[in-house]
Amino acid sequence: MAKHLNDKVGSMEYDKLIAGITPPVKVASGIITKLSAAATYPRGTVLCRSSGTGGDGKLKILGTTASSNETLTPDCILCDDEDIGTDADANVAVYVMGCFNEDALTVGEEYTITQADKDALRERGIYLAQVLD
Numbered sequence: 262m263a264k265h266l267n268d269k270v271g272s273m274e275y276d277k278l279i280a281g282i283t284p285p286v287k288v289a290s291g292i293i294t295k296l297s298a299a300a301t302y303p304r305g306t307v308l309c310r311s312s313g314t315g316g317d318g319k320l321k322i323l324g325t326t327a328s329s330n331e332t333l334t335p336d337c338i339l340c341d342d343e344d345i346g347t348d349a350d351a352n353v354a355v356y357v358m359g360c361f362n363e364d365a366l367t368v369g370e371e372y373t374i375t376q377a378d379k380d381a382l383r384e385r386g387i388y389l390a391q392v393l394d
Contacts, residue, residue, distance in 0.1 A: 278305045278338075280390040281360035287386070288340060291355040294319040299346050302339055306367040307374070307382075308355060309333035319350060323378065324369020335381040338366065358386035365392070 279286060291308065294317070307323040310316075315330030320337070327333045337355035345351050366389075368374060379389055 276304070276365065277362050277392045278365045279359060280362040280392050281388075283360060284358050284386055284388070286356055287358035288354055289337070289357045291337060291353055292319045293343070293345055293351040293353055294321055295347055295350050296345050297347065299344065302343050302345055303367050304339060304341050305361070305365050306339040307335060307378070308337050308339060310336040320353075320355070322367075322369045323374070324372025335378045336385060338387065356387065360388045360390055362392040363389040 293302070293308065294311070302322060308320040309323050309325065311319055311321060311327075311331055311333055313327075313330050313332040315328050316332060321333060323333075323335055325333060337357050338359075338361060340354040340356055343351055343353050363374065366374065374389075382389065
């Protein structure tokens with residue numbers, strides 16, 4: 262059967278992660294530090310960049326406890342579901358700019374996004390908003 266230019270190719274379900282078109286979404290790559298126990302980070306996970314004399318420049322989920330002489334600063338948002346293993350760091354696509362739905366974001370267990378976290382993300386071009394149903 263021949264395909265036509267107006268045939269439906271696929272579909273997409275809106276997950277309410279992206280909350281606006283200003284500023285435009287910008288994607289980059291990042292490296293998530295390997296874990297002690299494998300886990301799946303869902304699309305929309307907020308990631309922090311490790312810095313300081315104890316930091317390595319890699320990404321960790323927001324809510325992770327910093328190690329000695331390490332500073333964890335909210336930095337970006339994960340683009341897709343990612344399996345993070347225990348053997349090697351994971352190369353991932355991350356949003357480094359855009360407007361995102363705060364209610365659709367994921368952080369570490371028992372952690373709540375603070376105003377300081379929102380401010381740090383805003384400094385990097387990531388704005389948080391609420392999406393009404």
